Amino acid sequence: MSEELAQNFVDFVNKSPTQYHATTELAKMFSSNGFTQLHEKEAWSESLEKGKSYFITRNSSAIIAFSVGGNYKSENGFTIVGAHTDSPGLRVKPISKKQTQGSIQIAVSTYGGGLWYTWFDRDLTIAGRVLVKKDNKVKQELIHIKKPIMNIPNLAIHLNRGVNSKGFTPNTENHLIPILSTEISEALNKTPKTTNQNHHPLLLSIVAKELEIEIDQIVDFELSIVPYEAAVIGGQFSEFIYSPRLDNLMSSYAGAIGLIEGALNTEGLEKDAMTRVFVAFDNEEIGSSTLCGARSNFLKSIIKRITYSFVNEEKKKKSEVFNIALRNSFLMSADNAHAVHPNYSSYHESRHQCKMNAGPVFKTNLNGKYTTQVVSGFVIKEIAKLNKIPVQDFVVRNDSGCGSTIGPALSTQLGLNAIDIGVPQWGMHSIRETAGTLDLFYIMKLFVAFYNQFSQVSATIEELD
Template sequence: MFNPTIPQEAQDFIEFVNQSPSPFHATHEAAKILKAAGYTEIKERDSWNEGLIQREGKYYFTRNGSAIIAFHVGGKYNPGNGFSIVGAHTDSPCLKVKPVSKKDKSGYLEVGVQLYGGGIWHTWFDRDLSVAGRVLIEHEDGTFKHTLVKVDRPILRIPTLAIHLDRTANDSFTFNKENQLAPILATAAKAQLSGITATEGVESEANHHPLLVRILADEMKVEPNQIRDFELAVYDTQKSTIGGACNEFIFSPRLDNLEMSYCSIIALTQAKDIENDTNIRIAALFDNEEVGSMTAHGADSNLLPVTLQRLANTRVVDAKDVSLTAFEESIHKSILVSADMAHAIHPNYADRHEENHRPEMHKGTVIKINANQRYATTAVTSMVLKELAKKHQIPIQEFVVRNDSSCGSTIGPMLSAKLGLRTVDVGNPQLSMHSIRETGGTDDVKHGIDLLRVFYEEFAVLEQRFIVD
């Protein structure tokens, strides 16, 4: 029987993405992986004084529940030494439930949604949809707690118009994003027969259909009046899976950028030889990259700069005293690998790629370069990864966009400029980026993990060979 093997790394990633329908869930799942690997949770609001941060210590913290930073302190680290950083993001384009989402149209209950990021919105039609995110619950003691919710069954759908009513649909499928992209929750008749109606004084039911609020309350085993507010993303309930005749594809939502987020965390936890490392190894997963990163928990915030400053200015147990310029010294011994998915060549649109830069699945992580600095890669920073890939026989590719095509961007340029930090932009190749269902290669999860793992293990030593400022 023909049954090709599936890399374990791809299988494990699928489990991660299936449990991560929102940035809050992705952060929670990343924290679970870190805890299992012996990482200790700390808080930004607490003091990181002497005695907390130790050589070979493993730590993480979250911000807003949707961004997470983890770090592993080298056994030979001293203040003023460098940081080996990998940055990625937890968010993906999606529909988000509006603050007042209640809509009634032509005998249907609909849920008002906002567009988040640059999604391929026509792919959201005729899919089995549900909601996931975080809910603020009021408890008996008067406290409000952030609670994750994920409704596993499909409760929403955006139906297309029948071909008989729009004969042009196959030629030009267009729609109004405000009026025609609202998911249907239920029929008004069935909702009335359910007996679930608005309860006086329940604020959430004034803004949202009581039926939706009841579903959330039942899922979390609380009363509807305990739900004070929420941030919900609409997601596709069809699970991520392995496909292709040779089990070579990952068919999945949110490959951009949960795949590189996953590779970053796994590489950090798997990296060896920490006892000899002079650097601090860091994985930083930010929220809101798809909408510009200019939020308190995005890459354009103070999240990474403040973290690096605090680490540089913290006297690690048994380390030398901190100099006044420790932070500035450390930045110039550091590098950021900005890890965000890349475009694989599309067989039906091959002309959209530059002829000498056509990344393929299974052939390695892609180094992304752009003369207009949409990516922050330089000759120096790309050589770091090329040297490591060559030494360990890890496949790697390069990509530039065509001159007559627009170019996306990443967190790399903004962090590089903000910190004066050497940066290289990379990502695993995929198809259908920003679709509700994307396609990646099963081998590339391992390629990404391996490349980032050897970066963590060996950058501090390799950096000594570079004499370019």
């Protein structure tokens, strides 16, 4: 089971070079498993049914899916797994045209906190979304060039003798610029002309050819530079996943599978008194303060619409019931964690060194970077114990910085009990990361168990206010 799940995940990553592709693939997964698509601009409150499953996307880069329990009542609330679709990377600038020393280059902006030195000497390509004009209408098309068309070459050691002793510290504005072609080759191949002055005709012609349109039909685009090298399962015993974008497509995929598994178990869903929710936001890597980020109204608006749909039939006061529902709800904020690095073990807190393929990691930070606390942690650890799923605990060293997640933003905004949890990995924010195949299986099973058993386990705790 874990091997099949890992291979399916690898296939998912390879189809998801950007947040737009990832959201599209997640939507396909839900649709093919009986979830009905809804739209925020349409009224759908009266069409929701208990025991049924639905999904909604926003900006083509964030998605919410939910299954309404057969015994759901509006004040009972929600069991929520939250993740994100974006990863650190390079984005094409609005004006990207650049020619230097006989080379055609693409000017890029850094997105998020990447390990930028890992992007040098890699086979790269482009992916993203393109606005195309057809029949006097503008529509969105996704693009992924499945060919290595550029790279960012390193400077030879002969010209940078101190690099191995002083460290490699490229300037992200001057040195992190992909090379697409030489001017000589471009001239010999006669790139079509265009009136667009913002991007080189060669880049525009590549996009147009892939979409089978004319250059002048391109209205605009949001393109990312992405690694050409595919995700794979590796290691002597196939115990590792070597891949770009493990942070955080791993949590997104496992969370979606967890919700789907629960929806397919119709008997369990029919008995559930809560609504099960999966959400994958965009823009976590840059703070979540966007239309489709965790600080937006996306999740709040959807769960409010669900609550109000069933408040109508129960004839109760809407705002009061919604607030009660939030306090009865629980969030598992899922984002990858740091596995102890065998070559750098001193960088990890000595009592919290999480191992690869040893189970999901509970992330705790007493300065509020993560949401896990003693009561919320107990609930999920108890669910893990009941299902024989191994888990681990993580805190950073006192003299080390700490990242954060969507957890604190959502917990604060909505008043949710929550934990932060994730799969341990190496090389976080590198162009190519490493995680364990068993850990993917463990966290997916934990999500399934969470949806199925939260009500039962949480009932064993005396109510806290």
